[in-house]
Amino acid sequence: MTKEIIKIENLKREFVMGTETVHALRGISFSIQEGEFVTIMGSSGSGKSTLLNILGCLDLPTSGAYEIDGSSIKDLNRNQLATIRNEKIGFIFQSYNLLARTSAIENVELPLLYNSKVGSVERRERALKALEMVGLGDRIHHTPSQLSGGQQQRVAIARSLVNNPVMILADEATGNLDTRTSYEIMSLFQDLNKQGITITFVTHEPDIATFSNRTIVLKDGNIIQDNVNTKVNSAADQLAQLPKQED
Amino acid sequence: MRLLNLFKIATKAIVLNKTRTLLTMLGIIIGVASVIAMLAIGEGSKESIRTTISSMGANMITIRPGADTRGGVRQERSAMESLTLQDFEAIKEQASLLTSISPLVDGKGQVISGSNNWPSTIYGVNPDYLAIKVTDLQSGSMFTDAEVQSASKVALIGQTVVENIFTNGEDPVGQMIRFNNIPFKVIGVLEGKGENTFGQDQDDVVIAPYTTVQKRILAIDHINQVIASAVSEDDAPDAVIQVSEILRTQHKLTANEDDDFHVQSMEELISTFSSTTEMLTILLVAVASISLLIGGIGIMNIMYVSVKERTREIGLRMAVGGKGSDILMQFLIEAIMISITGGVLGVLLGLAATVFIENLLHWPTSVALYSIIISFAVCAVTGIFFGWYPARKASSLDPITALRYE
Numbered sequence: 346m347t348k349e350i351i352k353i354e355n356l357k358r359e360f361v362m363g364t365e366t367v368h369a370l371r372g373i374s375f376s377i378q379e380g381e382f383v384t385i386m387g388s389s390g391s392g393k394s395t396l397l398n399i400l401g402c403l404d405l406p407t408s409g410a411y412e413i414d415g416s417s418i419k420d421l422n423r424n425q426l427a428t429i430r431n432e433k434i435g436f437i438f439q440s441y442n443l444l445a446r447t448s449a450i451e452n453v454e455l456p457l458l459y460n461s462k463v464g465s466v467e468r469r470e471r472a473l474k475a476l477e478m479v480g481l482g483d484r485i486h487h488t489p490s491q492l493s494g495g496q497q498q499r500v501a502i503a504r505s506l507v508n509n510p511v512m513i514l515a516d517e518a519t520g521n522l523d524t525r526t527s528y529e530i531m532s533l534f535q536d537l538n539k540q541g542i543t544i545t546f547v548t549h550e551p552d553i554a555t556f557s558n559r560t561i562v563l564k565d566g567n568i569i570q571d572n573v574n575t576k577v578n579s580a581a582d583q584l585a586q587l588p589k590q591e592d
Numbered sequence: 593m594r595l596l597n598l599f600k601i602a603t604k605a606i607v608l609n610k611t612r613t614l615l616t617m618l619g620i621i622i623g624v625a626s627v628i629a630m631l632a633i634g635e636g637s638k639e640s641i642r643t644t645i646s647s648m649g650a651n652m653i654t655i656r657p658g659a660d661t662r663g664g665v666r667q668e669r670s671a672m673e674s675l676t677l678q679d680f681e682a683i684k685e686q687a688s689l690l691t692s693i694s695p696l697v698d699g700k701g702q703v704i705s706g707s708n709n710w711p712s713t714i715y716g717v718n719p720d721y722l723a724i725k726v727t728d729l730q731s732g733s734m735f736t737d738a739e740v741q742s743a744s745k746v747a748l749i750g751q752t753v754v755e756n757i758f759t760n761g762e763d764p765v766g767q768m769i770r771f772n773n774i775p776f777k778v779i780g781v782l783e784g785k786g787e788n789t790f791g792q793d794q795d796d797v798v799i800a801p802y803t804t805v806q807k808r809i810l811a812i813d814h815i816n817q818v819i820a821s822a823v824s825e826d827d828a829p830d831a832v833i834q835v836s837e838i839l840r841t842q843h844k845l846t847a848n849e850d851d852d853f854h855v856q857s858m859e860e861l862i863s864t865f866s867s868t869t870e871m872l873t874i875l876l877v878a879v880a881s882i883s884l885l886i887g888g889i890g891i892m893n894i895m896y897v898s899v900k901e902r903t904r905e906i907g908l909r910m911a912v913g914g915k916g917s918d919i920l921m922q923f924l925i926e927a928i929m930i931s932i933t934g935g936v937l938g939v940l941l942g943l944a945a946t947v948f949i950e951n952l953l954h955w956p957t958s959v960a961l962y963s964i965i966i967s968f969a970v971c972a973v974t975g976i977f978f979g980w981y982p983a984r985k986a987s988s989l990d991p992i993t994a995l996r997y998e
Contacts, residue, residue, distance in 0.1 A: 403911065403991050424915045431913020438995070442908045446608050456912040458597045504912070 349412075350511050350543050351377035351400065356409035358395050369395040371566040372409065377512070377545065382538040384546045384554040387563035394516075396563065397547050401434055401514050402426045414511040431459050435505025439517035441497045443489040449476060449500045450485040456508045475503035479533060495526035502533065512543040519553060525587055531556045532580035556580050598918060602925040609898075616894040617934035619887030620974070624938025624967045626880035629945040631963035634873025636956035641865045645858055651825050652724055653690070655683070655818040655835060658852045673814040674843070674852050680818050682842045689831035692720035693820040697805045697812070701772035703753055703798060710756040714747075714771055714798040716805025717819075724821045732765040732780025735801055743803040747776035750795035751784040771798055774808050828857040884967070887934070888974040895927050895982035906986050907994025920987035927979020928972060935971030939964055 358370040369392045377383055387393040398404035399411060402418055403426075411418050414433050418426065430436075435456075443452045453472040457463045463471070476485055479499040489497050498518060505513050515534075519527035535556060538544050546557060554560045555578045562570035606613050657674045680695045687693075697716040702709050715721075719734050735746050749757075749764060758764045764778045776798075785794040806812055822831040832855045839853050899906070906919055914922075943959060950957045 398992050401911070403995075424917070427910065427913050427915040427918075430911060436911045438908075442904060442911075442995070444905060444908075447604070451604075455909070458601065459909070459913040459915070459918060461594045461597075508913075 348379040349376050350379050350381075350414055351375075351545070352410070352412040354410040356396075356399065356406045356411060358392075358399065358404070359407045368566050370399075370406070373563075373566075373568050374409075375561060375568065375571060377543065379511075379543055380538070380541050381559055382534070382544045382546070382557040383559045383561060384548055384557040385561045385563065386548060386551070386554055388549060390565075391563040392566040393547055393549075393563050397514065397516055400545060401436060402429045427459075431456060431508060433511045435508065435510035435513040437498070437501050437505050437513065437515040437518045439520040441489070441494075441501045441521075443497055443500055443504075445490070446488055448486045448488055449481060449492070449503075452489070452500055453503045453507050455504060460508065471507050472503070475507040476500070478506060478537070479503045493526075494522055495529055498522065498526075498530055499533065502530075502537075506537070506542070512545055513537070515544065515546045517548055518546065519548070519550070525584065527553070528580045528584040528587065532584060535580050594918075595921070598921045598925055601922050602929055605898075605902075605922075605926055606929060612894060613930060616890055616930055617937065619890035620884070620931050620934030620971060621887075621938040621941055623880065623884030623887040624935050624971060625942035625945055626883055627877060627967045627970075628939060628942025628959065628963055629949065629957075630876035630880045631873065632942070632946040632957040632959045633949065633955060634869060634876060635958040635960050635963075636950075638866050638869045638873070639958050640956040641869060642862055645862050645865070651822040651828050652858050653820045653822055653828060653831055653835065654856050655679075655820070655839070656816075656854045656856075658850075658854045673812070675816070675818065676814050679839060679842050680815060683818060683820070683835055683838050686838050687820070687831065687834050689823050689827045689834050690820045691823055692723040693818065694718040694720040694724060695802050695815040696817040696819050697802050697810060697815050698817075699772075699805065699810050701809065703749075703757055704770045704773075705757045705767065708757045708759055710753060712753055712771075712796050712798055714800055714805055714809060716800055716802035716809075718802060720821075721799060721819075724819050727785065728783045730781045730783045731763070732778070734780060740801040740803055743807055744801060745774065745776045745804055745808070746779045746800065747771070748780040748782055748799040749778055750782045750797040750799075752793055752796040753798060754781055769798075771800075772809055776800060822857065825859065828859050832857050881970075884970060884974065888931070888978040891927055891930055891975065892978035892982060894930075895923060895979055896985070898926075899923065899982045899986040902986075903989065903994050903997040906989050907991050907997065910989070910991035911995060916987040919989075920983045923983035923986050924976065924979045927983065928975035931971045931975030931979075932968075935968050938971070939968065942967075 353376065354374045355372045356370055356374065357368070357372050360367045360369060373396070385393055385396065395404070399406055402413070405418065405421075413429065416429065418429060421429070444455070450469070450472050453475050454468050457468040457471065473482070473485065476482055479502050481496060481499050481503065484492065484496065489500070492500065502513075519530050522530060531553065534544055534546070544557075546553070548554065555574070558574050558577050560570070560572050560574060561568055655675070677695060680693070683690070684693050694717045698713055700711065700713050703712045718740050719737060722728070722734055729748070730751075732748065734748065735744065739746055747769065749769070754764050757769065758767070764781055767778050769776050769778055782795070782797070782799065787793055802815065806815075820831075820835070822828040835855050836851065836853075839855070840851065843852055845852065909919060946957045946959055949955050
């Protein structure tokens with residue numbers, strides 16, 4: 346029996362816009378086990394972003410239950426949510442969100458700066474290890490402007506790993522990258538997943554979903570599909586099949 | 593630990609925006625520097641007034657006849673003949689807080705020697721005069737009590753008189769001069785004292801025994817003033833009261849009659865003048881404080897822009913676990929660091945400006961420690977005060993909106 350990382354039950358989120366109430370999520374339920382690689386898909390307006398915000402503890406549901414790693418996030422205040430984000434979640438964004446003019450290692454150290462349990466020596470060690478995991482051990486002092494898009498996203502992935510989260514939450518993480526680089530990043534995600542890291546990947550690109558082992562599809566605030574992917578593509582193989590780039 | 597991290601984050605942000613930080617600091621730097629320089633000028637002129645007034649005679653107390661305030665034709669002060677040698681003797685014997693005391697009679701006239709002449713003032717005093725006025729002799733000697741008793745025609749002259757009468761550079765001591773046609777033998781030359789605070793030439797004087805001046809020049813037997821020295825500067829106010837009481841008894845004044853004399857210490861004069869410079873200092877500092885205020889607003893402005901510009905960064909920091917209070921502290925520390933660094937640089941610039949003013953404009957300056965402490969404290973407060981609003985704004989951002997901010 347594997348550990349349940351995410352448990353969602355009858356989750357609803359409503360927004361009041363003037364006199365109208367928008368139902369972004371209309372009572373969805375699912376759970377994610379440790380070690381899963383889940384993609385959440387859906388077109389815009391499907392409630393995918395709302396779900397992502399709630400999964401990332403950036404937003405609270407209107408009703409329903411959400412538990413992450415055994416702790417319920419119902420009735421938590423802003424500070425308690427920040428602590429959960431700091432200790433349990435690793436964020437990866439479409440536009441990387443690295444601090445400009447700040448070296449890769451300092452970017453990776455950032456989440457640990459907000460964790461008073463980690464001292465400066467341990468912080469540096471963990472940041473180095475995370476950068477080595479994403480293959481950037483030799484570029485720790487480069488600033489974002491000296492790195493390519495793919496490398497910047499690797500730094501962001503290292504940043505999401507550095508606090509040893511229970512789950513990595515990626516929001517369109519390959520959206521700004523070309524196909525080749527996207528596959529490289531997906532291959533990295535698959536490697537990380539093989540090492541036992543739970544990944545939730547929000548995307549609207551169907552080919553990205555083929556690299557995960559489970560796909561949840563949202564439409565109009567409901568789950569219309571929740572499939573276990575029996576035939577997981579290897580991103581590394583796909584990468585090898587791409588035509589050679591001519592320089 | 594947490595604070596140290598926030599401190600690092602804030603330092604990083606400041607270093608990354610060197611030019612902007614420096615320009616923001618400039619407001620504070622100029623504000624603090626001008627406050628310090630203005631206070632230094634104010635303090636300096638206050639001190640210089642004190643020293644010049646003291647040079648006119650430290651602890652000096654002057655007793656003059658009061659103007660006649662009774663009915664009938666009112667007389668001006670100098671026409672009063674109410675101060676007598678008996679008063680002088682009474683004060684000399686009874687006042688315990690005085691060290692030296694001398695009667696003073698003065699008259700204007702022409703000093704003549706050979707073919708030169710010069711209008712000057714003759715002061716009839718006793719040998720205590722030198723001690724009261726804190727004056728030294730350049731050459732010769734002071735007249736003696738015996739010469740006062742015998743109303744000898746001996747005189748001491750000041751530098752201005754020497755320059756205008758003995759034009760050939762001969763030694764005045766031993767020479768004869770005439771004052772209003774009365775011959776005097778010069779027995780000494782006073783050391784130069786220059787002008788006093790009121791622009792009066794303190795060297796344009798002829799000093800002679802008061803008995804001589806009374807009898808041979810003015811033909812009076814009252815005296816114009818009594819001058820005296822208090823035991824110390826602190827005792828001067830008490831000495832004034834003591835002298836007043838002696839004179840009231842001496843003049844047989846009843847309790848409801850006003851004084852018919854006027855006793856004044858140098859201390860009063862100093863405080864009168866100090867209050868004028870103090871007013872001026874307050875004015876200067878007020879103007880300087882306005883620039884400090886504007887510097888503070890500059891910090892607020894930049895911090896506000898900085899919060900806007902770094903909205904995504906704030907969103908990210910919140911997403912990876914930064915609490916509202918962490919963000920608040922980060923921006924507050926940034927503002928305080930800007931203002932305090934600006935304060936330090938401002939103090940240095942202010943001190944440099946003070947040295948510059950002292951050496952190039954030759955204005956007296958004096959840097960008081962309190963001015964440094966105050967402007968420094970004001971700086972820190974400015975940082976907190978003007979940094980608070982933008983920092984508050986940053987900390988209350990919604991991470992979701994902040995992350996998507998373009």
